[in-house]
Amino acid sequence: MNSLSTNQFGRLLIWSPILPSTHDVVSNNFGELPIGTVCVADVQYKGRGRSKNVWESPAGCLMFSFTIQMEDGRVVPLLQYVVSLAVTEAIKDVCDKNGLPRIDVRIKWPNDLYLNGLKVGGILSTSTYKSKKFNVSTGIGLNVDNEKPTTCLNAVLRELSAAACTLRREDIVAAFLNKFENFYDLFINGGFRTLEELYYKTWLHSGQRVIIQEKNENQVVENVVTIQGLTSSGYLLAIGEDNQMCELHPDGNSFDFFKGLVRRKLE
Numbered sequence: 582m583n584s585l586s587t588n589q590f591g592r593l594l595i596w597s598p599i600l601p602s603t604h605d606v607v608s609n610n611f612g613e614l615p616i617g618t619v620c621v622a623d624v625q626y627k628g629r630g631r632s633k634n635v636w637e638s639p640a641g642c643l644m645f646s647f648t649i650q651m652e653d654g655r656v657v658p659l660l661q662y663v664v665s666l667a668v669t670e671a672i673k674d675v676c677d678k679n680g681l682p683r684i685d686v687r688i689k690w691p692n693d694l695y696l697n698g699l700k701v702g703g704i705l706s707t708s709t710y711k712s713k714k715f716n717v718s719t720g721i722g723l724n725v726d727n728e729k730p731t732t733c734l735n736a737v738l739r740e741l742s743a744a745a746c747t748l749r750r751e752d753i754v755a756a757f758l759n760k761f762e763n764f765y766d767l768f769i770n771g772g773f774r775t776l777e778e779l780y781y782k783t784w785l786h787s788g789q790r791v792i793i794q795e796k797n798e799n800q801v802v803e804n805v806v807t808i809q810g811l812t813s814s815g816y817l818l819a820i821g822e823d824n825q826m827c828e829l830h831p832d833g834n835s836f837d838f839f840k841g842l843v844r845r846k847l848e
Contacts, residue, residue, distance in 0.1 A: 641733065
């Protein structure tokens with residue numbers, strides 16, 4: 582962590598060889614920890630995922646959580662996109678710094694990280710509201726050195742480089758915190774639009790065609806829409822074949838967000 586250059590994030594770091602959940606450590610002790618505290622574990626056996634899913638994370642995975650405090654609730658949902666982008670850019674920075682081939686980790690909306698078509702990580706942000714501020718706990722899981730059940734960063738790196746080189750979890754954490762603090766300042770001061778161009782270069786969905794199933798009386802009608810970007814509230818912005826702009830929301834039931842999108846037409 583000698584390469585850490587932040588002013589706030591990661592200045593207090595809690596490490597444990599094994600924990601139920603790094604996310605629970607920071608969220609349950611939010612009031613007693615300085616903002617920007619990071620908790621890292623080598624092994625996690627009750628990691629928190631979306632829809633109350635529980636994840637076991639073996640050795641070789643990078644698992645950490647950290648705290649943020651925000652005042653504007655309208656931008657809290659967009660924070661996960663800033664975090665996702667900081668992860669992908671941090672991995673590139675570590676590769677560049679060590680003279681390694683770049684690993685092209687991409688973002689699958691809203692909070693998954695993919696490499697060569699396979700999931701290698703994810704982000705979870707939760708928040709509570711207290712004393713007119715949003716206390717946000719954000720957790721990140723990234724498969725750095727364990728090829729199961731899909732693949733990992735170092736497995737792909739070995740395919741790209743003949744040299745015996747590996748990415749270290751601590752280097753990625755430091756690079757992430759450096760990158761995130763920079764991105765977060767841009768985000769808070771200028772809005773997500775300051776990061777949109779880079780985000781769209783990194784995500785998987787520009788121009789993606791999605792089938793929306795909608796009920797019309799007693800029939801289910803399928804409509805095709807094309808993703809254009811994100812709305813100001815953080816949902817997917819799409820256009821239909823009738824040139825009608827719409828906002829796509831998850832239905833809250835499907836494990837894969839793109840299998841259960843609900844369309845809301847925009848004026």
